[in-house]
Amino acid sequence: MPKRILLAATLMVASPAFVIAETTAHLNDEAKILIKQFATSLKGELVSAIKAGGPSNAIAVCEDRAPAIANSLSESSDWTIGRTSLKTRNPDNAPDAWETKILKQFEGLKAAGNPVEPMSYAAVVEEDGQKQYRYMKAIPTQEVCLACHGKQLNPAVVEALEAAYPQDQATGYSAGDIRGAFTLSKPL
Template structure:
């Protein structure tokens, strides 16, 4: 089986000529990736500061409060709706919709076929309530540092803090290299 790169996965739906939206969507994936980079680097900076100030338990507040605030700010200053989702959510507000679920499952299939998670993305032009929208998702690979809060062997104090902050938490038991979830972006066309 041929491995699909990020480019071939991303262009799969955008290359359909019947859509006639090539000019409208030109650069949209680049915009989405730039916003993801901004979101990820801002969040990472906040997490590093929180970890230095008070360890992993302190970082829970960053994910709970600052991550949604970062997404809101980026959404308000761009034409995009920006968020994160996963098949195993920590915060039920981040539960995937049907399209996101399907793309996350496709990401898992691609990973199982030997594709790298880093850079895995997917884009599509869809209709939402009568309006065409551009949707973009990029997989979030689980790194070693993520396992502190998302792995199988959590510190008991951290586990208690997570239980209190996220009573419906499903985002544990990951290993390095797993798909932790995805950034998900939507832009009206």
């Protein structure tokens, strides 16, 4: 088994996302594949829901299907997969201290003029005596997201959000903002 080392990861915004030791390089690839699967599945279901019944119909998809997709991918891999944000809609997705730090770094990079799409960060961290590989990928706010996350929301969307997420903080975004991040971890 290859020797694993504790890394001090470096945040980058250009491809490749950052340089890591060869012993964990394959984990970056695994994380990217899982994110693509999650994002593709979720986006497909959201688009279908919007076509079938408008933006308020998509709220149920985020409430029910997003956690189900994350759980399914987590169960079929050795990873824990989810989404988080500095402005959460679902309090179950609140960031931990490490995720908060990375999300704030992403925001700082965006404020400095860097594009959101390539932002990612990974590191080997030790938590409670267990080493974990942690990876985050920024989620840029797209035009379609604004129907439920934007500044001007349809009253039906507001009503559906208040019913599903009484503690919602995830509105007021503009296209190109950092909506949050995919967050993955894997024990080493």
